[in-house]
């Protein structure tokens with residue numbers, strides 16, 4: 001289990017290596033406050049941009065400036081599509097990110113696909129694949145163009161892998177394409193409801209339209225990258241919009257084939273942390289193999305007088321999440337076999 005950091009504790013003796021920022025579910029729209037589908041959580045559409053701007057100001061001012069920021073998806077809200085403000089809102093959010101002194105890695109969530117097609121996203125500023133690492137002589141670690149995923153090395157012996165959790169999905173793709181038909185078939189096989197966003201009565205409630213999953217092709221690629229990391233004594237952090245570990249997430253918010261993703265991860269020792277967004281409430285659990293699953297609290301459901309972002313300080317023996325506002329602090333020790 002992660003320990004709560006003790007502010008009174010003496011300064012750590014383990015070696016600090018680098019830090020990175022995390023933020024999730026900004027869902028900006030120039031709209032009055034609203035509510036989620038259940039109408040039990042307030043959504044601060046307009047203020048979410050202010051939250052982002054103040055997170056950027058704080059990261060820029062930190063004594064130890066993070067080496068990069070991970071944006072965990074849903075950067076603008078789906079309402080923008082109805083209001084025909086998708087491009088304008090994206091521009092405002094990207095202008096805010098411009099002020100950040102370090103690179104941002106953008107993950108794609110369901111709200112990206114409510115606003116834009118996959119082709120549009122591929123050609124947009126939300127495609128940060130140019131920041132990827134290429135491992136020479138290992139073509140198996142090069143991702144296919146069929147999904148938006150890549151890996152990068154923010155610090156020697158640490159590999160971060162950004163996954164496409166909507167690789168299997170009916171969102172953002174042409175309804176006449178074979179891929180759409182294949183994904184619709186998977187969804188309907190698991191969800192007989194007329195409203196495919198409804199999990200009502202499902203034994204696997206994650207099979208809803210606002211979720212997605214990982215293709216076998218992407219899982220094979222992930223397996224190959226993890227194999228390389230195991231062999232080269234790297235520690236790996238995985239980033240995805242949708243979470244994959246039930247103990248850390250609402251069961252409705254998991255990736256369609258989360259079990260397959262866990263199976264791949266659990267067959268390697270190198271993974272230390274899986275970071276996701278999507279749930280808005282946040283969640284945390286260390287799985288039996290010692291992988292820390294963090295679902296970050298969403299900016300969109302964060303009151304103006306609070307905050308929702310964090311900085312992860314990476315040490316030789318652990319990662320320490322320093323949360324702001326409703327993101328709690330966490331100490332995440334590495335599994336023994338990695339020390």
Ligand SMILES: Nc1ncnc2c1ncn2[C@@H]1O[C@H](COP(=O)(O)OP(=O)(O)O)[C@@H](O)[C@H]1O
Nearest residue numbers: 036037074110111195197198199200210278280
């Ligand atoms: N239980 C449900 N039944 C039917 N539709 C739902 C249900 N939950 C969510 N939806 C719909 O699914 C879409 C995504 O839900 P939303 O709560 O906005 O997701 P997010 O948390 O990603 O913003 C919305 O169009 C919403 O109306």
